[in-house]
Amino acid sequence: MNAVEIENLRRVYRATIGTFRRSIKEVVAVDNISLAVQPGELFGLLGPNGAGKTTTVKMLTTLLIPTGGTARILGYDIVRQADQVRPIIGFIFGGERGLYWRLSGRDNLQYFADLYRVEPRVAKKRIPHLLELVGLKGRDDEKVEGYSRGMRQRLHIARALLHDPQVLFLDEPTLGLDPVGARELRSMIRDLSTQGKTILLTTHYMFEADALCERIAVINHGRIIALDTPAGLKRYAQDLSVVEVEVFGIEDNALEQIRALPAVEAVSVENQDQRQVVLVQSSHGSAVMQPLMEILAGMRVGKVVVREPTLEDAYVRLVGGEKGIAQVD
Amino acid sequence: MTGLLNWLRVFVRGAVLSYIALFRWFRPAQYTASKIVMPLNQILFFTLLGSYALGTNSAPFFAIGNSLQIAAVSGIYGVTMSVGGERWEGTLVYLFGTPASRMSIFLGRAFVHILDGMLGVILGLAWSGLLLGVDFSHTSLLALALTILITAASTSGLGLLMGAVSLAALETFFVNNTVYFLLLVFSGANVPLQNFPGWVQAFSYMLPLTRGIQAARQIVAGAGLSEVAPLLIGEAAVGAIYIGLGYLLFRTFETIAKRRGRLESF
Ligand SMILES: Nc1ncnc2c1ncn2[C@@H]1O[C@H](COP(=O)(O)OP(=O)(O)OP(=O)(O)O)[C@@H](O)[C@H]1O
Ligand SMILES: [Mg+2]
Numbered sequence: 030m031n032a033v034e035i036e037n038l039r040r041v042y043r044a045t046i047g048t049f050r051r052s053i054k055e056v057v058a059v060d061n062i063s064l065a066v067q068p069g070e071l072f073g074l075l076g077p078n079g080a081g082k083t084t085t086v087k088m089l090t091t092l093l094i095p096t097g098g099t100a101r102i103l104g105y106d107i108v109r110q111a112d113q114v115r116p117i118i119g120f121i122f123g124g125e126r127g128l129y130w131r132l133s134g135r136d137n138l139q140y141f142a143d144l145y146r147v148e149p150r151v152a153k154k155r156i157p158h159l160l161e162l163v164g165l166k167g168r169d170d171e172k173v174e175g176y177s178r179g180m181r182q183r184l185h186i187a188r189a190l191l192h193d194p195q196v197l198f199l200d201e202p203t204l205g206l207d208p209v210g211a212r213e214l215r216s217m218i219r220d221l222s223t224q225g226k227t228i229l230l231t232t233h234y235m236f237e238a239d240a241l242c243e244r245i246a247v248i249n250h251g252r253i254i255a256l257d258t259p260a261g262l263k264r265y266a267q268d269l270s271v272v273e274v275e276v277f278g279i280e281d282n283a284l285e286q287i288r289a290l291p292a293v294e295a296v297s298v299e300n301q302d303q304r305q306v307v308l309v310q311s312s313h314g315s316a317v318m319q320p321l322m323e324i325l326a327g328m329r330v331g332k333v334v335v336r337e338p339t340l341e342d343a344y345v346r347l348v349g350g351e352k353g354i355a356q357v358d
Numbered sequence: 359m360t361g362l363l364n365w366l367r368v369f370v371r372g373a374v375l376s377y378i379a380l381f382r383w384f385r386p387a388q389y390t391a392s393k394i395v396m397p398l399n400q401i402l403f404f405t406l407l408g409s410y411a412l413g414t415n416s417a418p419f420f421a422i423g424n425s426l427q428i429a430a431v432s433g434i435y436g437v438t439m440s441v442g443g444e445r446w447e448g449t450l451v452y453l454f455g456t457p458a459s460r461m462s463i464f465l466g467r468a469f470v471h472i473l474d475g476m477l478g479v480i481l482g483l484a485w486s487g488l489l490l491g492v493d494f495s496h497t498s499l500l501a502l503a504l505t506i507l508i509t510a511a512s513t514s515g516l517g518l519l520m521g522a523v524s525l526a527a528l529e530t531f532f533v534n535n536t537v538y539f540l541l542l543v544f545s546g547a548n549v550p551l552q553n554f555p556g557w558v559q560a561f562s563y564m565l566p567l568t569r570g571i572q573a574a575r576q577i578v579a580g581a582g583l584s585e586v587a588p589l590l591i592g593e594a595a596v597g598a599i600y601i602g603l604g605y606l607l608f609r610t611f612e613t614i615a616k617r618r619g620r621l622e623s624f
Binding site: 040094141326 | 363364367368371372375378379380447448449452453454455456457458463495586616617618621623
């Protein structure tokens, strides 16, 4: 049996627009998604803003009724058997809302332990253990309103683990965590996976997906556009080579010229103080080097690196599609 | 058995925690103002005004009526905040993702407010005795206590319904002020019901508080429990109907919000 099985799942939102002359607009957030996650698998869901990741997770966690299609968690239907699904899943949605701010961290956990029907003697041991696991030990008697954003996020993670669920849904779990905290969380996610938990994770950080996930589905406009292992996804960018050029003060028309070169697939610019790192993805390997250098001839050029494509390159190619200039700050 | 124990834990712990977490007046200054100063002002104002207009022997009528009305401060404002406050905290998504009994969550939200409401009524009656000369020497205290309990509970029943309304309608204070005002006028706290036309009286008897106030007045005047029993049973029945309607709306809200994707908007 699959841990998560999704068949033709679809969700349409109806949004009213305008205040006086109201009209109804339909947004297809999830458009016939099908996939299966094996028990114990760590599965990633990637996609740009508004792709439908959160909507998918909400349906799988029984918080949103699908417009069409079905999904089962360990064999239980998410709509008809929602009561059987809820005790076996844990979930977090990135962000800091959704806690009782005027209660202490410990009281929040205590209440949710009751709501998840955790036996008091089990909760008594598990709550301190989880507080320690997420690094809130010693701060657990303080009210959540006095916590930092990252501390609240950690409390959410502890909350999701209270009833030792078999399947975990983590929607952008490292959002707002500092680099050390994010790294700790990643290793925690890996541990949970080693313990045999099935985990479905969404993230915007490619290295995170690359480092954690066994398989990844890339979704865009509510549809799965690729589903593979990280190595498999990188093959989408296999024929690409990526040239990174450090330039001090590049002009817009130079970028236009680069973009117009025949072998160039995509160009993006990363601004760092006075210098820019221009990323050129090309399909003809180093053939692009000479014309590129000719365009940059009059400018001060720093480091030039030719590197292997990463998961991010594959992702940008998949969801970016058209040849364009992306600005990254 | 473990199911029942868990039901009780969710009820009691949820009751206490949600009171602290969601009831925004639970801070020293706000609590004193809303639960003690405001109600006492109301009792004094209506009693002095009423005695001025109708003579001092009408003081008990107003004092007892307005003391019982204090139950509506906890029962309406307090309970509504403890139910509707979930939306402000953004906890609905997490709450409705748990397998917990919705009934124990919902009823728990009213529990502490019932006790709190009783305390308010008792304080009001004490002031009535001390400052306004209401005579409790013929009063069966047991019957009065039971009346206060039932009235505080039935008023909280209406509060539960208003709380469910505020979850669905995203609006709390306008609705609450209206309900509080309706109770003030139509429960008979300040106007003898027989002064109203028949259809208004019929409306009055659909509200909580109405029968409880009548029972309390009779008990203070010397009536025993058996004489006011029909009123108390009626008051309890009215409360039960509001609790039932509130629960129904609460469940309906969950279903509709999950269908429309509205658990998070506020
Ligand atoms: N409650 C809602 N009502 C109406 N439309 C919604 C609602 N929630 C989401 N949408 C729309 O559905 C689409 C998918 O949103 P969703 O939140 O699933 O995206 P996402 O992939 O999680 O994006 P992000 O990476 O920004 O979190 C978007 O177009 C969004 O505007
Ligand atoms: Mg999202």
